Amino acid sequence: MxxxxxxxxxxxxxxxxxxxxxxxxxxxxxxxxxxxxxxxxxxxxxxxxxxxxxxxxxxxxxxxxxxxxxxxxxxxxxxxxxxxxxxxHRRLPRIDGAERAPSSQAKCRHCRQPIARGTWRIRLVYFEEGRFSPGGCVHLACRKAYFEADDVWARVLHFSQDLSVADQEALAGAFEA
Ligand SMILES: [Zn+2]
Ligand SMILES: [Zn+2]
Missing domain, CATH: 3.30.1740.10 (Zinc finger, PARP-type)
Incomplete structure (x- = not known):
């Protein structure tokens, strides 16, 4: 079909x-x-x-x-x-929204440095064998270097609808900073 x-x-x-x-x-x-x-x-x-x-x-x-x-x-x-x-931009489809890091365990897929607890990170997913699998995260500040594109915000916001309005505003502020 x-x-x-x-x-x-x-x-x-x-x-x-x-x-x-x-x-x-x-x-x-x-x-x-x-x-x-x-x-x-x-x-x-x-x-x-x-x-x-x-x-x-x-x-x-x-x-x-x-x-x-x-x-x-x-x-x-x-x-x-x-x-x-x-x-x-082959990495853009990996964007799965943003969240505050719940711990400092994860390392950024771009710079390989830890993502500090409580700071914003962009979640990545990979599409394989008919499903999306988690693929780590990148620092908000590493987004341009990692995705090699400027139009990341609309995608991140689109997949961050579970965030409260206050958190979405905080995220928007972090994007502008
Ligand atoms: Zn990074
Ligand atoms: Zn949908």
Whole structure:
């Protein structure tokens, strides 16, 4: 089966990209992959924006095949642009949000120095065999050097929706500092 877009027939499925539910009737993106555990194929469901951030190749392929299913041309252009950035900078799809380090145990994947407890770090994930696996963290200050891109903020915020409003504001301040 090709990748596809369709309105979600229930509100029960969770997005593989952000872990949040996809609402009933909301447009969802399905990435069709060989089933890693059995014969046949399986479909991974995403919010289209989450797929543009984390799974750019299949999303772009689906945009080519079924663009008329998207509500408006602006949606399509914005998804295409975001996915294009994800493809152009191969580390950007690894962004999985930000958090304050719960301990000083982890080392930054860029500079190899410890990330101090209580300071902000960006979580990384890798997509392998049909699932996202945790891949460590980087210092907020190492983001430009690691991701080799300037447009990191929107992605980090998108995958940090579990933070309180106050924490999101603190994170925004840390980005500007
Ligand atoms: Zn999502
Ligand atoms: Zn670092």
């Amino acid at each position: 090709p990748h596809l877009f369709e309105p979600a027939p229930t509100g029960r499925a969770k997005c593989r990209g952000c872990g949040r539910p996809i609402r009933l009737g909301e447009l969802r993106f399905g990435e069709c992959i060989p089933n890693p555990f059995a014969e046949g194929e399986t479909t991974l469901w995403f919010h289209p924006t989450c797929a543009a951030f984390k799974r750019p190749e299949p999303l772009l392929a689906a945009l080519e095949l079924a663009p008329e299913q998207l509500e408006s041309a602006s949606d399509r252009e914005s998804l295409r642009f975001t996915a294009g950035r994800s493809l152009a």
